[in-house]
Amino acid sequence: MHCAHKTVLLNEEPLFPSGEEYRLIAENAQDMIIVIDPKTLVFKYVSPSNMRIMGYTKEEFLSRSCLDNVHPDDREYVAARLISAIKENTAGSIKYRCLKKDGSYLWLETSGKMYESPDGTSGVILISRDIERRKLIEQKLRRQVEYQNSLINNMNEWLFSYDANSRLTYANRKAIESTGYSMEELQTMSLFDLAVPEQHEFVAKQVEERFKLGVSNNYELFVKFKNGQETLLRIKSTPITDYSNSEVNSVLVLAEDISEQRRMEKEMTRLSQLYTVGGMAAGNGYEIRNPLASVRGFLQLLQKSGDFAQYNRYFENMLEELDRTNLIISEFLLQAQNRIIDLQQNDLNQIIKSLYPFLKADAVMGDKTIVLELGKIPEIFLNKREIRQLIINLVHNRLEASPPGGNVKISTWWQEDEVILEVIDQGETIDPEASENCGTQFLVGKEDTEMELVICLGVAARHQARIEIINSDGKNHFQIRFKVSGKSP
Numbered sequence: 001m002h003c004a005h006k007t008v009l010l011n012e013e014p015l016f017p018s019g020e021e022y023r024l025i026a027e028n029a030q031d032m033i034i035v036i037d038p039k040t041l042v043f044k045y046v047s048p049s050n051m052r053i054m055g056y057t058k059e060e061f062l063s064r065s066c067l068d069n070v071h072p073d074d075r076e077y078v079a080a081r082l083i084s085a086i087k088e089n090t091a092g093s094i095k096y097r098c099l100k101k102d103g104s105y106l107w108l109e110t111s112g113k114m115y116e117s118p119d120g121t122s123g124v125i126l127i128s129r130d131i132e133r134r135k136l137i138e139q140k141l142r143r144q145v146e147y148q149n150s151l152i153n154n155m156n157e158w159l160f161s162y163d164a165n166s167r168l169t170y171a172n173r174k175a176i177e178s179t180g181y182s183m184e185e186l187q188t189m190s191l192f193d194l195a196v197p198e199q200h201e202f203v204a205k206q207v208e209e210r211f212k213l214g215v216s217n218n219y220e221l222f223v224k225f226k227n228g229q230e231t232l233l234r235i236k237s238t239p240i241t242d243y244s245n246s247e248v249n250s251v252l253v254l255a256e257d258i259s260e261q262r263r264m265e266k267e268m269t270r271l272s273q274l275y276t277v278g279g280m281a282a283g284n285g286y287e288i289r290n291p292l293a294s295v296r297g298f299l300q301l302l303q304k305s306g307d308f309a310q311y312n313r314y315f316e317n318m319l320e321e322l323d324r325t326n327l328i329i330s331e332f333l334l335q336a337q338n339r340i341i342d343l344q345q346n347d348l349n350q351i352i353k354s355l356y357p358f359l360k361a362d363a364v365m366g367d368k369t370i371v372l373e374l375g376k377i378p379e380i381f382l383n384k385r386e387i388r389q390l391i392i393n394l395v396h397n398r399l400e401a402s403p404p405g406g407n408v409k410i411s412t413w414w415q416e417d418e419v420i421l422e423v424i425d426q427g428e429t430i431d432p433e434a435s436e437n438c439g440t441q442f443l444v445g446k447e448d449t450e451m452e453l454v455i456c457l458g459v460a461a462r463h464q465a466r467i468e469i470i471n472s473d474g475k476n477h478f479q480i481r482f483k484v485s486g487k488s489p
Helices: 002-011 019-028 048-054 058-062 072-088 132-153 173-179 197-213 259-305 309-336 348-365 384-401 432-436 447-462
Strands: 032-036 043-046 092-099 105-116 122-130 158-163 168-171 217-224 230-242 247-257 344-346 369-374 380-382 407-415 418-425 466-472 475-483
Touching: 032 048, 043 058, 048 058, 072 092, 072 105, 105 132, 132 173, 158 173, 168 173, 197 217, 197 230, 197 247, 230 259, 259 309, 344 348, 344 384, 348 369, 348 380, 348 384, 348 407, 348 418, 380 384, 384 407, 384 418, 384 447, 384 475, 447 466
Parallel strands: 369 407
Antiparallel strands: 032 043, 032 122, 092 105, 105 122, 158 168, 158 247, 217 230, 230 247, 344 380, 407 418, 418 475, 466 475
16 A cells, blocks of 8 residues: 555646746736847736836836836946847846836846747746845945945054964055055065064064953054064054854954154153253352362462462463363353243355354364265254354364264255254264263263263254264264255255
């Protein structure tokens, strides 16, 4: 019995919908069903959902091509896809905009396939679905993503991410522009490629903490650009957790370039120390000058008494040394004065030219030379007396540091919004640490030149200028940068 029943089931005809049932399915479907002629693309059949959704009557549909209602911007693309599918007898789907009777456009997703009737006639059956709501959601999401990307790429900070292998996976525009690498280049690099070698061990520890402990942290890191330049970043790193498995899968980094801030902090420290020196000079200068004046007076009395005539040349030397000491103290007191200086428009080149004979004589006495290379610069606001003192002190200081037969070069030029006065010498290379502490430790060991750089720093500070010391090609470049406004001369 069991076998006989099984035979009946195997031989039973499959149940298919009848023609009437097909009609009921088509007329009650929510999707729009149409049949078009493969040669003319004219409608042969439209389901009731077409009239309900698009607003046209059946007669209006059947009197036109299926391409007539397609948006003009989409029509060429839709026609090409449809004709190609008909020729190759392939199925497929496409998204496009279609005109409704009320003049609005509706986003549709249409899939189609060729068919052939028992009587030998053929057609194309197309099933269209209203995807307007989906498109609106997609557009809204796309606009939101574009807005978020705009925010990220217009940030003044770096933003990048890396994975568990320390590979960089994303970087915003600021990070790309600052490092000089393209997005493609960055995505082939690791965090270690970006960090300076001296901090690789520190970086490894930070990566381990992010992924193993899942904790955020703030730290500072030196990174190098594509051109080899290095800069200091203040970094805030945050692990990103995959909530499906509660594991950290990447780290998001927000970084700020603080190299300029650090430079300004060092500059402020130097100025503070400079003012401390000035304060000490103001507090003790007069106390020192008074006994010096007394000593000088007694020496003059002894010199004039006649009892010590044989020691007259010693008196002259002592008085000369006392006068020089008094001059140095006077310079200290001058720098200690916290005063507003009178600034007027002056030609820096002209001030240098007027000092040239004096500077040249100073150089010749030491078997050295002075070279002038004065560029075209605008007049700037200066205190002429103080700038003269700055030039004299700085050039004399560098002449003392230069070997016999050497030269000191004085240059001026215009660069963006700064007029630069540069003094270049061939003396012993200045240690980088010493140049960073300029004003707190002296670069020339002779007692009569130690004061000169401190005086220069004071003059520069009162002119809101900055002094940079650069070592290049075995030469020391002292640059005084004066901020100016206006157009290039």
